[in-house]
Amino acid sequence: MSVLDNWKEWQDFLGDRLQNAQSQGMSEGAIGSLAHQIGDYLSQNVDPKNEQQRVLSDMWSVANDQEQQAIANVMVKLVKQ
Secondary structure, three states, X not given: OXXXXXXXXXXXXXXXXXXXXXXXXOOHHHHHXXXXXXXXXXXXXXXXXXXXXXXXXXXXXXXXXXXXXXXXXXXXXXXXX
């Protein structure tokens, strides 16, 4: 089973990676940029596995670059909790 199959596991996985990046000194700007790159990769290469991912995928597909960055930033905030 992949971390992508379960929304909670996906959030936990991202949260762990975020903590690692912050503990290694990665800036908020760099984290946001990386989150945007991951969002692009996922939207182009990964089929959503659950309802939450489908909503994110649908929003990402209609968003412009600035809006996609905002979505990525919100995801970073979400996994910080």
